[in-house]
Amino acid sequence: MVTTIKDIAKAAGVSITTVSRALNGYSDVNEKTRQKIIEIAKQLNYSPNTLARGLVMNKSKTIGLLVSGLTRESAKDNFTFEILSGVNQYVSEVDYDMVLFSTTSTKQREKTYTQLCRERRVDGAILQGIRIDDPYLQEVVESDIPCVLIDIPIESETVGYVTTDNVLGAKKAVRHLLALGHRDIAMINGYEYAFVSEQRLRGFCEALLEAEVPFREQLVADGAFKEEKAEQEALRLLTGYPEITAFFCASDLMALGAMKAIKKLGKRIPEDVAVVGYDDIILASYTTPPLSTVAQNQFAMGYEAAKLLIEMLEGKATSHIKVLETELKVRESTFKNHE
Amino acid sequence: MVTTIKDIAKAAGVSITTVSRALNGYSDVNEKTRQKIIEIAKQLNYSPNTLARGLVMNKSKTIGLLVSGLTRESAKDNFTFEILSGVNQYVSEVDYDMVLFSTTSTKQREKTYTQLCRERRVDGAILQGIRIDDPYLQEVVESDIPCVLIDIPIESETVGYVTTDNVLGAKKAVRHLLALGHRDIAMINGYEYAFVSEQRLRGFCEALLEAEVPFREQLVADGAFKEEKAEQEALRLLTGYPEITAFFCASDLMALGAMKAIKKLGKRIPEDVAVVGYDDIILASYTTPPLSTVAQNQFAMGYEAAKLLIEMLEGKATSHIKVLETELKVRESTFKNHE
DNA sequence: TTCTTCCTCCAAAACGTTTCGGATTGCTTT
DNA sequence: AAAGCAATCCGAAACGTTTTGGAGGAAGAA
Numbered sequence: 001m002v003t004t005i006k007d008i009a010k011a012a013g014v015s016i017t018t019v020s021r022a023l024n025g026y027s028d029v030n031e032k033t034r035q036k037i038i039e040i041a042k043q044l045n046y047s048p049n050t051l052a053r054g055l056v057m058n059k060s061k062t063i064g065l066l067v068s069g070l071t072r073e074s075a076k077d078n079f080t081f082e083i084l085s086g087v088n089q090y091v092s093e094v095d096y097d098m099v100l101f102s103t104t105s106t107k108q109r110e111k112t113y114t115q116l117c118r119e120r121r122v123d124g125a126i127l128q129g130i131r132i133d134d135p136y137l138q139e140v141v142e143s144d145i146p147c148v149l150i151d152i153p154i155e156s157e158t159v160g161y162v163t164t165d166n167v168l169g170a171k172k173a174v175r176h177l178l179a180l181g182h183r184d185i186a187m188i189n190g191y192e193y194a195f196v197s198e199q200r201l202r203g204f205c206e207a208l209l210e211a212e213v214p215f216r217e218q219l220v221a222d223g224a225f226k227e228e229k230a231e232q233e234a235l236r237l238l239t240g241y242p243e244i245t246a247f248f249c250a251s252d253l254m255a256l257g258a259m260k261a262i263k264k265l266g267k268r269i270p271e272d273v274a275v276v277g278y279d280d281i282i283l284a285s286y287t288t289p290p291l292s293t294v295a296q297n298q299f300a301m302g303y304e305a306a307k308l309l310i311e312m313l314e315g316k317a318t319s320h321i322k323v324l325e326t327e328l329k330v331r332e333s334t335f336k337n338h339e
Numbered sequence: 340m341v342t343t344i345k346d347i348a349k350a351a352g353v354s355i356t357t358v359s360r361a362l363n364g365y366s367d368v369n370e371k372t373r374q375k376i377i378e379i380a381k382q383l384n385y386s387p388n389t390l391a392r393g394l395v396m397n398k399s400k401t402i403g404l405l406v407s408g409l410t411r412e413s414a415k416d417n418f419t420f421e422i423l424s425g426v427n428q429y430v431s432e433v434d435y436d437m438v439l440f441s442t443t444s445t446k447q448r449e450k451t452y453t454q455l456c457r458e459r460r461v462d463g464a465i466l467q468g469i470r471i472d473d474p475y476l477q478e479v480v481e482s483d484i485p486c487v488l489i490d491i492p493i494e495s496e497t498v499g500y501v502t503t504d505n506v507l508g509a510k511k512a513v514r515h516l517l518a519l520g521h522r523d524i525a526m527i528n529g530y531e532y533a534f535v536s537e538q539r540l541r542g543f544c545e546a547l548l549e550a551e552v553p554f555r556e557q558l559v560a561d562g563a564f565k566e567e568k569a570e571q572e573a574l575r576l577l578t579g580y581p582e583i584t585a586f587f588c589a590s591d592l593m594a595l596g597a598m599k600a601i602k603k604l605g606k607r608i609p610e611d612v613a614v615v616g617y618d619d620i621i622l623a624s625y626t627t628p629p630l631s632t633v634a635q636n637q638f639a640m641g642y643e644a645a646k647l648l649i650e651m652l653e654g655k656a657t658s659h660i661k662v663l664e665t666e667l668k669v670r671e672s673t674f675k676n677h678e
Numbered sequence: 679t680t681c682t683t684c685c686t687c688c689a690a691a692a693c694g695t696t697t698c699g700g701a702t703t704g705c706t707t708t
Numbered sequence: 709a710a711a712g713c714a715a716t717c718c719g720a721a722a723c724g725t726t727t728t729g730g731a732g733g734a735a736g737a738a
Binding site (some may be wrong): 359 | 686694697
Binding site for chain 4 (some may be wrong): 017048053
């Protein structure tokens, strides 16, 4: 039915050893025999059985992409999808495979990440969207499964990470607002269980410090990375502190919420209140007005994560850390160009 | 290092056969021995080697998701992502795995789908986004690899498909426009290599026929499922046929293009020209004005596709065809509610 | 001639499972 | 006492590869 190496051996009149070595490019097989074997393999429409190969070599040339909460709703921000595309891109360039593990909270109780990885024999894993207080994060990091984390700065023998410079990214955004003359700037941050939240807050503070604008803690709200929550918080801030003329939001989704709140209060964007977000999701350029934001190239993050992981697997990684650039995209939510 | 069934056997003082059968719930092992074995397995932190299992059982409990052209740009419409999420959802419910194959045109030349599938030992595949003139579609369908197609109506012993009723979907959209009094309705269709294009065009015609509005072929343009192309075509149509008061677009992305064109000509939506799209992508509810569209539940399509495939694999599929519902979502691009 | 060396090739073990075809024991029937 | 049966267990083969440690010759060196 399905051709194996054995069939080729029989047809070519050689041993299976020779077939294996011929097909894998070893030098101890005569070039003429090799050609014959390759020819026969092609004729018989042979494709190697990766299961068998993986079994004996003890590696599968497969990496796992572990994302958390891949539900119907999460499709809204395509962060995960872009990461995935990037991972997929590199992985297919180097002839690896990617299998997707999505862990819902119920699922986690049954099987731990490490179990998942070991069972499916992935050589390594990329983790995305895991909260820093996730008990399983600890587990993976402590296991000996090579992995790279996205936006979580943990490093060890087997663990690396890729991230962007979130402090600088936030700084760029806030400097932009300051340059436009804003002094009363509020921030809607994500929940504290994300590394990026902490970093972006720091960037926010540092930028204010640079400009010698006092930092007021009461102008920082927790929007939990949710559109609705951010809207509520923005509403609260705007009514409580009417002097606010600008919002820096730690995600575009939250910026959308803030914009809704601003509009609800009958204020104009950006004339009365300016808004800048973070992520540059697709929606950002389609809102009215289009949203200024700090763009991070998530596709590249996925690509680099996969690259780093596979380099680690093959022992040629020089560093376990990769930090990517961000770019401030100025649109009309902060600055109206009349021309 | 890593525990195998053999270690358990040694620790429990039984044969590996017994361990295997105990762990797999066979009845010919004493309940006390089984408990002991399970206990030991847990203690030793055992997880079965799916490679070895797959090798001997000749199936991997893995399905492949074949998408075409998963590039950085395609992340814009999250169709693929939603399908993927749906597939992933079902697959993890029944303890299968999903591996993603994204085929770019260059990649296809090296390895055919069947080779990919056979090599990676997937039990079956789901194909999404493949054009009907793709030579490899033929190949997969003719191979004996079980697969289900998304939006391509081919059926055989090993092939099934899931789709929505695109004729009806289009009809709903056009009937809506007709009910609003529109008579000069243009259509921007996708390229002809998609099954859905043909279907949606038919729905368009049938709806007109019902209302006894003559069908004018020159009002149908090819937008190639691209935003820019659709914009150009809309521009051309609007200037050439100023009597047009409504557009039916075969995708939301193209509807976005049409809306741009309409705005460029200084016309208002929906007062001067109404627009209805297809897909209900996330952007649709965020445009100004929000876009009326025919929603198809892509998550459900993915979910059902995976379900169908796995039922086929396990021999319990009664039908190879699944047709899902669509829903017309009326928003302000067709009808402004003044209240 | 005898010893090396190089080039080709191969038999067999190993990877971790599942499964087939018994084997053993103790009990019940005849 | 012999035979039959149910319950419980196990040895060994099989799945399709890779790899180890050589074997067999031919050619060159001493």
